[in-house]
Amino acid sequence: MDSGITVITNPTVSVRLTSTISSFEANKRYNRGITIADFKGKLEMVVGTPASCMELQLFSPTDKFIQKLDDNEALLGSYPVDDDCKIHIIDRSGAQIGEFSDLSKVEKFEIPDEVYEKRTDSVRSFMKKQRVGRFNEEETAKKEAELATREAEEKAAAAAIAVGNRCQVNVVGLPIKIGTVMYVGTVDFKPGHWVGSEV
Structure with missing residues (x-):
């Protein structure tokens, strides 16, 4: 039976995203027609939590808890998600806050300066070939001469x-x-x- 009521809403919604493993808040726009399972898949790229380990909580624009987004088959638009609502992602994988921003845990590629100097495919090599920046002896000498002249003028003026x-x-x-x-x-x-x- 048709009740004659038609609901018209914007097909997309802009939400604020927070998570238990990050202190940052992200603002993103999503289609209301995607399922919560698909939505979690998109959130993986934003917060770094596997979709299978996510618990989603919906908050109002004033940060008042509304409900959990716990039905993976339901559409995002079937929940009362409006622009500027906050969706808080709880990570159940065991990751700690700041784990993905701690640079001390990142393995870095390091090369001794003398080895880097010999490479022909480096930025330093390119700058030397193009005579850019500190590798342009004429420009460097010109700037040093200008600086020395300015310093001498300032010293003479200060002496007076x-x-x-x-x-x-x-x-x-x-x-x-x-x-x-x-x-x-x-x-x-x-x-x-x-x-x-x-x-």
């Missing part, structure tokens, strides 16, 4: 200023102020010669 001299302080957007030089020299937090004043 003495502590106790009166100075004019110009700051963009503020009125000009008259001050007293309190420091002339280099600092440990940044290169170059500095002049400090009190206004």
Whole structure:
């Protein structure tokens, strides 16, 4: 018997995903017409938990628990899943939180510098052939000369200023102020010669 009621909803839903093995939250969009079993298969790629070890919990947009998504044959859209709802994935495989983000457990490929230097298929080899970055001696020498010139100019300008001299302080957007030089020299937090004043 046809009741004459038609339900029209968006075919996709945007949900927030959290899990017991990750501290991150992901925002994803899924088709409401997929089964929970297929949905779990898609979640494997997001959270890293095998579909067979997942337990799904549905929360409202305000993080209030609604129900479990426990019928693998049911459609995602048959549950009250709306945009911005949270689906929390509980991992029953025994994995610990942060297990997939702990880089100390990842085996790394390491090569001694002298062996890497001899390789012809490396980034360093390519940069040398193309004379890029630090392997472009002319550009490096030019930058070093410019830096030395700028440093000499700054040193000469700083030598002409003495502590106790009166100075004019110009700051963009503020009125000009008259001050007293309190420091002339280099600092440990940044290169170059500095002049400090009190206004």
